[in-house]
Amino acid sequence: MAIARRLDDALTSGRFAVTAELGPPRDPDSATIRAAAAAFAGLVDAVNVTDNQAATVKVSALACAALLIDEGVDPILQITGRDRNLLAAQSDLLGAWMFGVRTVLALSGDPLPVGPYDALATHVRDLDARRLARLITRMNGGSLAAGERLRRPTAFRIVGAANPLVDSPERLTSKLDSGVTLLQSNVVYDIERFAAWLAPLVRLGITQRAPLLVGVTPPRSRRMLEHLHHNIPGIEVDEATFARMDGLEGDAAKAEGIEIAAEVIERLRSIPGVAGVHLMAPGWDTEALPWLVERAGLAYLSKVSDGGSPAARAKGPHVKADE
Template structure:
């Protein structure tokens, strides 16, 4: 499903954060809400440095429910052995797309004094590791009789990442980019133009991150604290004074309009819709609004 959308159309993916409690019900419910509306669903890996149900287990449940997962895997929590073991297990379970990430720093959550930030693999190292599995070989030289053919996804940070940084990820083996959140489409398009001119989006499609805001406070936090996220004044103005359901409705409208504008930006292959904490409500609403 994702392959067809990337090749022939405009791909729409969503993000799903597994729950804290080991209950498969919310995961299956999320699959029901997202199935048929998006082409694939990213399953986050202990997002914001907090403990959640295993991303691999959640991806397996999504597969059972007929939803194509994109398994996020971070180097923060795994040494090189554990990362390879999880990836081999993912392939055996039917996962065909993985997103290689360094992982949020432990200081973001509660576990900085309790857990170790494993530093065997950063995002580039994880991309190279998955590419090695695709070539049929583990890091220590073991050969696989059953090879993998993962689609490898990596992050692109608008306004921050240079053409050279993105080329490094391509050379490491990446097949698809997903960007951080975009609100200022004009500013994003200006950043993207040299990326397109360098031929990067010809080598790997690029999906743009879109997040429906729920409040002005949320927008201000992202604008001030997340590198590469710039919220334009027009978006702030639309959200000011709105609360509750009115704020949600306006946020959905903003996100849908951003997606519509992104369709016309050269080099954009689709969007990745993120709505932490209300994805099963917001993602279908954004897609339906399109």
């Protein structure tokens, strides 16, 4: 199936870009990925495929990216240095290009102690995020790490991760100098602090060199917000957002979470240097995404019908959900 490279169009035209995230399953069921592709198609410009996220074993990100391509969805392949030595990384990148992957997010990878394999697996230290970006840049130039020439060079767009409130302009400039031409950030809730962090990046021309897509996640509960606030560096949750999720459960919590995320998006759209958003809704991504895209006015909404959103269901049992 032909792929519409809408992310290219958005970044070229200056249209507000929208990407989303798919976490591969543990079980090797292609139907799960195809169903997710159907949910994402027409709603977003591209879909990140995570790579053994949280240091846990999942279906190969490359295999899932190939399935998305087969379904007409443009993937952003996440590739980490944690699990690959220099040979394996190059092999996977060549295979990704052959399958039709054109955008890669270069990451170091979550540390092994985060997951269940700390005592069982080895953290491969050939490549961190910047060395991986430099490797991809070299492959784009037509050669492999040992100097072998490629008769058909790759031409990947290289994405880098940005951590608001933590990453300095110098750190991000180093990533750009490694070949990164697009940035995706971690989750943002505290808009004032984010805007203060972003302003120097705009002033220094960093967001002109690499457009920034800002991470947005609909909270499912106050407990989730507390986990993000206290355990993930760079994520700050303001007290007003905490208060809005107090005591909410089920569809009411989902509806309020989507409302919070939509309001974050609306505010982000007015901030200089924000080129788009990266939507993450772990645990209920394919259900939440259409309603979030609709509520935030992000376009491509041919498949959302009235009555089926969490907001509609939260009004009471008399509202019939469109399952």
